[in-house]
Amino acid sequence: MAKVKIQGHASGTGILTVTAPDTDVNRTITLPDSTGTILDENSSLPAANLTGTVADARLNATGAVLKENLLTNSGFDVWSNSTLENVGSELVTNGTAWTGATGATKPNDWTQHTAATWTIDSSGGSGAEPALKVEHNGTNNNPAMHQIATTVVGKLYKMSVKVKKGTASYAWLRLGTAVQGSQYTYWANNSGSWDTLEYVFEATTTTTYLSFEATTSSTGQYSHIDTASIYEVTPGCVAADSKAFDGWFKNGGSVYPDLTRVHNDGGTLTHDGSFYALKFVSTETHATTHTVSWPSPQSGPILQQFAGRTVTLGAWIKADTIGIVKLGYYDNTAGHTVNSVANTTTSWEWMEFTFTVTASPTNFWVNFAVIATGKTVYISQPMLVFGSSIGEGNYTRPQGEIVWFDNRVNSNTIYALGYSDVAATTLNLEADSEGAIPKGAKAVSAQFQARDSASASTTAFFSSRKDAAHSLSGINARPTGRADNSYEYSTGWTPCNSDGDFEYQLEASGSGTLDAYLIYVGVELR
Secondary structure, eight states, rough: OOOOOOOOOOSSSOOOOOOOOOOOOOOOOOOOSSSSOOOOOOOOGGGGGOSSOOOGGGOOOOTTTOOOOOOSSTTTHHHHHHHHESSOOSSSSSSSSSTTTTTTTOTTOOEEEEEOEEEEETOOSSSSSSSSEEOSSSOOOSEEEEEEEOOTTEEEEEEEEEOOOOOOOOEEEEESSSSSSOSSSSEEEEEOOOOOEEEEEOSSSSSSEEEEEEEEEEEEOEEEEEEEEEEEEEEEEEESSSSSSSOOOOEOSSSSEEEEEEEOSSSSSTTTOSOEEEEEEOOOOOOSSSEEEOOOOHHHHHHHTTTTOOOEEEEEEEEETTTTTEEEETTTTTEEOOOOOOOOSSSSSEEEEEEESSSOOEEEEEEEEEESTTTEEEEEEEEEEEOOOOOOOOOOOTTTEEEEEEEEEEEEEEEEEEEEEEEEEEOHHHHHTSSOOOOTTTTTEEEEEEEETTTTOOOEEEESSTTSOOOOSEEOOOOOOOOOOOEEEEEEEEEEEESEEEHHHHOOOTOOEEEEEEEEEEEEEO
């Protein structure tokens, strides 16, 4: 029989006490058949002594490197395939019926800036009658009104209004942060026909003022306004096709889901750790294929890196119904496959699914499936890694990730004929690209095009720079010295400031002589 020997230390004076736990169950401690030292929580353990498998999520060593996220555009930042979709409710009240307008009484919910004769005009010709007729009352020049819309700083909004100058000199429309202010933009309609004015902007204050004026000093002269509207907007892919945010695609059994980007709201519909989330609205009931999926497009090199590999897909999920969201994948051997486990709560929940890809993939993608129709799901911080686990809180994405656009995106601001000089001006890229470019971009890849009617003999250019502290060293289309009306093309990268914007400058030989075009083709994220 082997013996147990407890031996004291020749030099120590302390008393070593072995204490039994408070238990009524017999316990046995079996000592290993080897020589060694018992470890405690303060002991070191050489890495070479570790054997066996330890779950990745349990390792959180100081200086440890998080796993690489194989998904591209995982922050739902870039949306070159999108259209702008309305979010929430109409922010302009009484902008179509003009209720209450009669004689000296302005329309309800609008504030009179300068007195007028106000008329609900069913024959205004806007195509969306009735319109509002704003007429000089014989006393007050330039009759005007405004309305205040409540906005959220940093969010995108779209204004749409129809105006017609009528017999007045101009019909002025201003959008700004103060009464009659034009901090965002302004228009002066003097064509005599109806114009539909649309403008996308990022709110810089919590109150936005929409102001309208009939510019006239003559009794009885008037202008018209109709269908005044302001909505919060966000990029979305809601068409009946497979297009999604860049690098991803939608799938469906017979119809496709609707996808939109969600602006950070502090943790309700977005999850801390990423500025944007994805909103997924299901439009059919299907067990496996009503999904948003990655990658798109697929190619041999992409497929081969996954051949025979064990991978784990994970994300934060928030759904309006328990049991409707499953993580899954498709390959040419397994077909459409989803995890047997669905979401277990309607709060934010970290979900993972581990699987092994076929050894010879000719098709492969991962997806997030919603298996019931009419459901709303939010997704944040998706990850795909090699290995058997990720662990919540371990989201990463590549620093300086470059996302090339699936589709070219034309600038809202610089894409026309007939520009004059514009001094160095900050261009809000998120608004100018209608949300295709996210907030905080590090740089954008774009093509500048410019020509001028007197470029052969006069300086003309379209240039960019990061900010006022930098020279015009971004992209520079300078037709100076070329034959008159000959285009100069320049493609490259222009750095962005901390907000994700850059400054541009236009130099024309004369008034309205410069034609300039800005086309976005890619973005570098921070």
